[in-house]
Amino acid sequence: MLVQRVGEVRRQTKRFLSLELLGIQSQAPFYINEQLTKCNYYIFKEAIKMKKHKVLSAVFTRRALVYDRQKVNDDFVCLKSMEDLLALDLDSAAATETAVLSAGVSQVGHSNFR
Numbered sequence: 800m801l802v803q804r805v806g807e808v809r810r811q812t813k814r815f816l817s818l819e820l821l822g823i824q825s826q827a828p829f830y831i832n833e834q835l836t837k838c839n840y841y842i843f844k845e846a847i848k849m850k851k852h853k854v855l856s857a858v859f860t861r862r863a864l865v866y867d868r869q870k871v872n873d874d875f876v877c878l879k880s881m882e883d884l885l886a887l888d889l890d891s892a893a894a895t896e897t898a899v900l901s902a903g904v905s906q907v908g909h910s911n912f913r
């Protein structure tokens with residue numbers, strides 16, 4: 800299978816994919832998109848939003864599954880449902896609230912924590 804072979808070459812050479820691998824005289828890079836299910840596409844889309852808001856540090860797909868990492872040194876976790884993603888968001892909000900309260904900051908009159 801072409802995609803599998805391209806993946807092997809990419810891992811062995813540690814360089815970006817280019818059209819030269821296909822025998823075309825060009826240094827232009829090319830990318831291979833995965834076919835995600837509707838559910839996994841939605842999970843991936845929401846995880847990317849969370850990454851932009853600094854809730855997650857990394858998000859990627861591999862073999863049609865969505866993976867994330869909350870902190871730089873954490874292990875990657877497979878997100879199998881929206882509940883997994885929402886649990887990460889709730890854990891992050893709880894940790895933020897705990898940090899604010901332990902710092903002695905009052906949340907009276909603020910609606911940041913719900």
